[in-house]
Amino acid sequence: MNENSNSVNIDQKQRGYHHGNLRAVLVSEGLNALQEKDADDISLRAVARRTGVSATSVYRHFPDKQAFVEALCAEGSRMLAAAQREAMLSSGGGQNGLDATGLAYVNFALANPTLFRLMSRAAPSETGLGGAKDPAMQELMSNVATLLPKDVSEERRRIRALHAWSVVHGITMLVLEGRLPRDIETIKGVIQTPVD
Amino acid sequence: MNENSNSVNIDQKQRGYHHGNLRAVLVSEGLNALQEKDADDISLRAVARRTGVSATSVYRHFPDKQAFVEALCAEGSRMLAAAQREAMLSSGGGQNGLDATGLAYVNFALANPTLFRLMSRAAPSETGLGGAKDPAMQELMSNVATLLPKDVSEERRRIRALHAWSVVHGITMLVLEGRLPRDIETIKGVIQTPVD
DNA sequence: GCAAAAATGTTTACAGTGATAACATGAATG
DNA sequence: CATTCATGTTATCACTGTAAACATTTTTGC
Structure with a gap:
């Protein structure tokens, strides 16, 4: 299904509807967002926005915000x-x-x-x-x-x-x-x- | 209404519109809310609700949520x-x-x-x-x-x-x-x- | 091959949040 | 006692997490 893994390597061209690598990109973009440590807490919507994807698409890869945060932590x-x-x-x-x-x-x-x-x-x-x-x-x-x-x-x-x-x-x-x-x-x- | 706790002493009966001691009660009620540690984060509205007061009344005593939290911390x-x-x-x-x-x-x-x-x-x-x-x-x-x-x-x-x-x-x-x-x-x- | 199923994306919608503004009421002060 | 000020309330807003219904690909079973 998805092989995102450790250092988060992203390539894979963007083809229209299906992103192809969303989970990995979300995690990577989430880590980036954390570095611009403006808000101490992170917003799923903001991560989705900066990834250029709809807000709820995150829920196709993580059951809830907690799970997403845990993915960041694991990384x-x-x-x-x-x-x-x-x-x-x-x-x-x-x-x-x-x-x-x-x-x-x-x-x-x-x-x-x-x-x-x-x-x-x-x-x-x-x-x-x-x-x-x-x-x-x-x-x-x-x-x-x-x-x-x-x-x-x-x-x-x-x-x-x-x-x-x-x-x-x-x-x-x-x-x-x-x-x-x-x-x-x-x-x-x-x-x-x-x-x- | 409520006189809970140690350092924050509350008495003063409840008279209609003006609460009389809102700030202290809010802090006290906030500390109570923290003890029922269901949500890690606390909501101003929830504190106001359990104090029996409107959501925005908090802003008459604290410029923002951060200030309220700091009051809890000081206590x-x-x-x-x-x-x-x-x-x-x-x-x-x-x-x-x-x-x-x-x-x-x-x-x-x-x-x-x-x-x-x-x-x-x-x-x-x-x-x-x-x-x-x-x-x-x-x-x-x-x-x-x-x-x-x-x-x-x-x-x-x-x-x-x-x-x-x-x-x-x-x-x-x-x-x-x-x-x-x-x-x-x-x-x-x-x-x-x-x-x- | 190709239809059916599964995966992955989108728009819509809702309740809860922090915060501001306009208004109401009561207390304090002249 | 009238005015002023502190303190409360009711809209209202933009934003959040999340669910539901719908759309589009990809995968899979025949």
Whole structure:
């Protein structure tokens, strides 16, 4: 039926009535709309309008607005995961790599504030993305685990992983919400604050 | 008619046309509406309706919806600050007290999820509440500062305070968003994870 | 091949929303 | 007590999400 996928690649010439690739274009155009972060919330009609298609055509591809937003979030999750993987690889792993993935998290949020907020808000129970079962989360867990001494209990490893996630997510949200200045050095300092 | 809640006290009987205390009642009723957290967003009309007043009467007391929401947030900030002060006092201060205020923060958020999200989202530049200049934040800073050795630099004290705030805010948001289970023991573990 | 079915698009319509303007009523002030 | 001002109300508007009925392609079964 439709193969829209990750990076959202669009070509496929426009032929009259049937658009041919509407779903993918809607998602892509939705992401664009989010970047011009004028309104914090997004309007299906606006997305349809800028795609040059009727308002209700969206409902041929998404049961409701919530579903559309979730599609945007899924796309965002892929982007974020890729950025973090890249950061981990290019920093050589270890504690250094962990800090790097944290920084990648913050940078993604600052570069895509509206999308990130959307991702944070959307109920993850449905998609599983962003929840504790998210692949990215699993990786964080295992990364933290390898950095701890062998005699540390499973429970404490879990706590430490959640602690790391909390620090990064917390500083991200505080800056994003404008409650802290967008000072990257301070952010690094917070992320790199040593534990234990 | 209705006298609900703590900081907003309402009495004053209802006399015909002029309500007498509309602003306070609207805020109070708005907070109530937030607790029946059915819709994540709140509608001015719904608040007016449940107050038994016309939809547009709200605009006699608030220039727009944003202003109304900010009033709710201000009320929430007061409640949160009070809870934290109480926690600090009844726990005897020190590191213990700091952990207690953190826990109070989380508990407030879990008890008032919609309000807390609103407070987190609202631009704090206007009100100053919730920003780094918030009295609560100032207090956090000074609390952290007193816990550190005398030879720690001003800059590191600042970083440590922000770190503490990030941990608490982060774990709060993660749980609130449903990305982590509502397990209070785990939360305590994360908050109490020792630094340095 | 081609008719029937399924997919995908459009116009129309509706109820709910934030917001403005014109009007009504009561309270405060001279 | 008359005027003024604060505070309430009733239209009205543009916009939103969504459903229903209709149109046009594409796919599929024979």
